Amino acid sequence: MDEFDYIKNYFKPLTNSAARELKDDAAVYKPSLNKDIVITTDSIVEGIHFFGFEDPKLIAQKALRVNLSDIASMGAKPLFYNLALNIPKSKVKKFIPKFVEGLKHDQLKYNISLIGGDLTSSLKHINITITMFGHLPTGGAIPRDNVKNGDNLYVTGELGLSKIGLENFNSKSHLFLEAKKKYLLPEPRVELGMLLRKFVNSMIDVSDGLVQDASHLAFNSDLSLELDINSLPIPIFSNLITKYIIDCALYGGDDYELLFSCDPINEELLKKISSKKNIKITKIGFFYESDDKKITFKNINKKPKKISFKHF
Amino acid sequence: MDEFDYIKNYFKPLTNSAARELKDDAAVYKPSLNKDIVITTDSIVEGIHFFGFEDPKLIAQKALRVNLSDIASMGAKPLFYNLALNIPKSKVKKFIPKFVEGLKHDQLKYNISLIGGDLTSSLKHINITITMFGHLPTGGAIPRDNVKNGDNLYVTGELGLSKIGLENFNSKSHLFLEAKKKYLLPEPRVELGMLLRKFVNSMIDVSDGLVQDASHLAFNSDLSLELDINSLPIPIFSNLITKYIIDCALYGGDDYELLFSCDPINEELLKKISSKKNIKITKIGFFYESDDKKITFKNINKKPKKISFKHF
Numbered sequence: 210m211d212e213f214d215y216i217k218n219y220f221k222p223l224t225n226s227a228a229r230e231l232k233d234d235a236a237v238y239k240p241s242l243n244k245d246i247v248i249t250t251d252s253i254v255e256g257i258h259f260f261g262f263e264d265p266k267l268i269a270q271k272a273l274r275v276n277l278s279d280i281a282s283m284g285a286k287p288l289f290y291n292l293a294l295n296i297p298k299s300k301v302k303k304f305i306p307k308f309v310e311g312l313k314h315d316q317l318k319y320n321i322s323l324i325g326g327d328l329t330s331s332l333k334h335i336n337i338t339i340t341m342f343g344h345l346p347t348g349g350a351i352p353r354d355n356v357k358n359g360d361n362l363y364v365t366g367e368l369g370l371s372k373i374g375l376e377n378f379n380s381k382s383h384l385f386l387e388a389k390k391k392y393l394l395p396e397p398r399v400e401l402g403m404l405l406r407k408f409v410n411s412m413i414d415v416s417d418g419l420v421q422d423a424s425h426l427a428f429n430s431d432l433s434l435e436l437d438i439n440s441l442p443i444p445i446f447s448n449l450i451t452k453y454i455i456d457c458a459l460y461g462g463d464d465y466e467l468l469f470s471c472d473p474i475n476e477e478l479l480k481k482i483s484s485k486k487n488i489k490i491t492k493i494g495f496f497y498e499s500d501d502k503k504i505t506f507k508n509i510n511k512k513p514k515k516i517s518f519k520h521f
Numbered sequence: 522m523d524e525f526d527y528i529k530n531y532f533k534p535l536t537n538s539a540a541r542e543l544k545d546d547a548a549v550y551k552p553s554l555n556k557d558i559v560i561t562t563d564s565i566v567e568g569i570h571f572f573g574f575e576d577p578k579l580i581a582q583k584a585l586r587v588n589l590s591d592i593a594s595m596g597a598k599p600l601f602y603n604l605a606l607n608i609p610k611s612k613v614k615k616f617i618p619k620f621v622e623g624l625k626h627d628q629l630k631y632n633i634s635l636i637g638g639d640l641t642s643s644l645k646h647i648n649i650t651i652t653m654f655g656h657l658p659t660g661g662a663i664p665r666d667n668v669k670n671g672d673n674l675y676v677t678g679e680l681g682l683s684k685i686g687l688e689n690f691n692s693k694s695h696l697f698l699e700a701k702k703k704y705l706l707p708e709p710r711v712e713l714g715m716l717l718r719k720f721v722n723s724m725i726d727v728s729d730g731l732v733q734d735a736s737h738l739a740f741n742s743d744l745s746l747e748l749d750i751n752s753l754p755i756p757i758f759s760n761l762i763t764k765y766i767i768d769c770a771l772y773g774g775d776d777y778e779l780l781f782s783c784d785p786i787n788e789e790l791l792k793k794i795s796s797k798k799n800i801k802i803t804k805i806g807f808f809y810e811s812d813d814k815k816i817t818f819k820n821i822n823k824k825p826k827k828i829s830f831k832h833f
Contacts, residue, residue: 211831227560229664232741234591234725235561235655237662240552248539249547250637250652252605256644279546293564293605293650301833325562327650330832332568336643338605338650340562343547350549352541413546429544519523520642521613 212328215301219309225289225322236291236324244344249279255334257520265304267393268337269311275416276341277319278397278465282414284351284406285343287399289324293338295331304335319399351405351412351469356430360410360470362494363479365398367442368419369454372461384448395465402467404482412469418460420513422468423494424504430470433502436494438509460514470496524640527613531621537601537634548603548636556656561591563653567646569832577616579705580649581623587728588653589631590709590777594726596663596718597655599711601636605650607643616647631711663717663724663781668742672722672782674806675791677710679754680731681766684773696760707777714779716794724781730772732825734780735806736816742782745814748806750821772826782808 210218221231227238240246253272255261273290280287292312296304316322321341374388397414405412411430415422420436427434436459443451443458471479476492483490494507504513522530533543539550552558565584567573585602592599604624608616628634633653686700709726717724723742727734732748739746748771755763755770783791788804795802806819816825 211833213831215833232737233662233665234594235559235597235662237595238558238560239659240556240558244552246550246552246558247547248550248603248636250603250605250639250650252607252639252641252648252650254607254641254643254648257607257642282546283549285547291560291562291652293562295564295566295569295648295650298833324560327562327564328832329564329566330569331566331646331648333645334643336564336566336607336648336650338562338564338607338639338648340603340652347551350545350547353545425544519525520640521523521527521610 215305216328219305220323223309223312223316223323225324227289228324231325241344243347245347245350247280247283247285247343247345247350248340249276250338250340251275251279252336252338254336263393265307266311269308270315270394272337272339273312273315274395274397275465276339277399278395278414278416280341280343281397281399281402282412282467283343284349284402284412285345286403287319287321287341287343289322290339290341291324292326295329295336297333298330300335345406349406351409353411353413353425354429356411356426356432356470356496357472358432358496358498360496361473361492362423362434362468362470362496363490363492364415364442364466364468365401365488365490366466367444368415368464368466369457369461370444371395371463372457373444373446373454382448384446392463395463397465398467398488401486401488405467405469408475408478409469409471412467415464415466415468416462418462420459420504426468426470427496427504428502431502432496433499434494434496434504435507436504437507440491440493442489442491527617528640531617532635535621535624535628535635537636539601540636543637553656555659557659557662559592559595559597559655559657559662561588561653562650563587563591564648564650566648573647575705577619578623581620582627582706584649584651585624585627586707586709587777588651589711590707590726590728592653592655593709593711593714594724594779595655596661596714596724597657598715599631599633599653599655601634602651602653603636604638607641607648609645610642612647657718661718663721665723665725665737666741668723668738668744668782668808669784670744670808670810672808673785673804674735674746674780674782674808675802675804676727676754676778676780677713677800677802678778679756680727680776680778681769681773682756683707683775684769685756685758685766694760696758704775707775709777710779710800713798713800717779717781720787720790721781721783724779727776727778727780728774730774732771732816738780738782739808739816740814743814744808745811746806746808746816747819748816749819752803752805754801754803
């Protein structure tokens with residue numbers, strides 16, 4: 210099979226009408242009236258973002274989900290995506306069928322379709338780039354720089370689990386199973402993002418670590434932030450010391466939880482949304498005006514470090 | 522400098538308002554009324570699509586232009602693009618400043634802007650994926666499968682030059698300078714594509730080789746095609762035999778010329794467009810109905826081969 214066969218047999222069945230059966234040079238999309246289109250791109254690269262020995266189904270799902278998380282943090286409804294897969298010839302035959310299974314699974318789960326892309330060879334490693342599209346009412350996108358003085362900071366789910374999964378990936382203990390699963394297969398908060406859109410002032414997804422991502426909200430909005438360490442929604446591990454778990458929550462990446470600022474007046478509303486969707490929403494800090502913009506910790510005698518993941 | 526510094530110092534100056542200063546998780550675009558959006562994605566990979574020793578400025582321009590060529594072949598006006606750059610740490614410092622120069626140059630030339638993307642490390646080689654956006658009046662996109670019985674086949678510019686440049690890349694002869702330049706830096710027919718939109722029935726860009734790309738037009742439209750070998754617009758090389766040049770024109774890739782079908786009634790119009798834009802437009806064949814769909818050659822005693830570039 211050459212790339213045209215793979216496209217026809219594996220990728221074409223994943224497409225919607227904008228893809229024009231992958232027969233043209235480009236996809237054509239007729240935008241909905243009174244909607245803004247939201248566009249995000251994330252790559253995942255073998256040896257950097259994934260090991261390479263994972264089930265290709267999981268790799269496909271991770272590639273989609275890191276992008277869906279960005280769509281969620283804008284408050285948008287996901288629509289479709291395109292995919293560039295650069296893959297060494299030797300890996301194609303084993304990789305693509307399972308990879309496509311993963312795409313298909315998450316297309317159903319998130320109600321999205323493929324609209325096009327590029328399938329090429331690559332010398333040494335697999336590189337996957339997905340561009341994900343969503344839409345929302347005109348002007349309705351949630352920015353990062355609109356935190357109001359006095360807003361609380363909230364986060365969904367738990368923090369640090371993914372980092373614990375990654376750092377203990379080779380452990381045989383069953384205690385790390387859930388953490389490893391979270392690392393391999395994040396759960397983007399897509400529905401929640403859409404629900405929160407009307408109430409929150411600023412939102413971001415936690416992909417680079419809480420401290421770094423929270424600092425984007427604070428500093429882009431010209432405010433300071435106090436993070437309450439005792440409030441952090443951290444997972445329970447009987448075999449780990451709490452100090453380590455808190456460090457993972459503060460600086461670990463790949464959580465893909467939603468981190469947002471909201472007027473305290475909406476506290477009850479958030480509780481209702483949380484209970485309706487059965488997803489924990491925790492208040493972990495508040496924003497305030499100050500002369501020197503800073504992030505401080507409450508309930509721990511430490512200052513924030515700058516140890517988040519850097520590519521370069 | 523880490524990736525945030527590179528984004529701020531090098532990539533942010535390339536953006537438009539949809540990019541929201543690259544501060545959010547996604548770009549937000551308000552579509553124009555009565556327009557369809559055209560979306561295409563092409564990767565170029567070190568060791569596959571480019572050597573790696575080229576000036577990074579040229580690599581950036583090639584990455585943009587292969588995508589612009591797809592937008593041109595739909596008849597659309599290019600708007601903006603996003604960029605995923607996966608690059609080994611050791612190459613960042615030398616590569617990015619020159620790469621960004623190339624982006625900047627072509628942004629001015631084609632009136633496009635950056636709206637977002639992803640900058641990550643990569644283990645061994647550089648992978649560049651660009652998603653290019655264009656728009657055109659609703660329903661106006663030129664498909665590949667709308668050739669009419671009796672249409673002529675036309676092509677812009679010359680064919681085979683890029684392949685000759687690639688195959689003679691190490692030659693020191695000045696006779697190959699233009700060919701090498703065409704291989705390194707294609708000229709997508711963006712303006713011409715927009716002008717042709719109203720007159721042509723089907724269009725594609727020649728990226729995989731004339732025979733293969735022409736067969737997409739014919740077979741997707743359920744027609745046969747006769748290609749006139751004597752009419753092919755081939756370059757002149759005093760040091761090459763014509764048989765080799767014709768082979769490059771028929772099967773060489775990377776020409777990025779527009780190949781389109783058009784009612785013969787528009788012949789005079791095409792001549793005017795060609796002379797106005799100073800770009801050669803040559804009639805090289807015609808489509809016809811037949812029981813068995815096929816491509817045949819006129820003026821040469823051979824059958825078309827299947828030797829176009831395959832990734833797998």
